[in-house]
Amino acid sequence: MAIDAVNSGRYYSAASYCFGGNVKILTEMYENVSKRKLKQEYAKLLGEISVKEYSIDEREIKTIADLETYMIVKETYRRC
Numbered sequence: 001m002a003i004d005a006v007n008s009g010r011y012y013s014a015a016s017y018c019f020g021g022n023v024k025i026l027t028e029m030y031e032n033v034s035k036r037k038l039k040q041e042y043a044k045l046l047g048e049i050s051v052k053e054y055s056i057d058e059r060e061i062k063t064i065a066d067l068e069t070y071m072i073v074k075e076t077y078r079r080c
Contacts, residue, residue: 012072019076053077 002021005014030038056074061067 011069015073015076049077 002014002017005011005017030041033041053074056070056077059066059070061070
């Protein structure tokens with residue numbers, strides 16, 4: 001589904017599919033992991049999100065659609 005969305009230019013939908021899939025996978029992966037390990041992984045992910053968010057800020061916005069997509073993606077990152 002996500003690949004089909006990317007191929008048709010529906011990037012927000014693709015991101016949503018990926019996010020939902022990742023949540024399901026990570027939930028299963030971390031069911032039997034200690035709280036300490038989860039906290040370490042969370043800290044690592046926050047760092048990775050910061051790096052990705054910076055790369056989003058570097059993209060050129062040329063159209064209203066670019067601006068809308070930028071704002072949606074930024075808001076999604078803030079919710080992480």
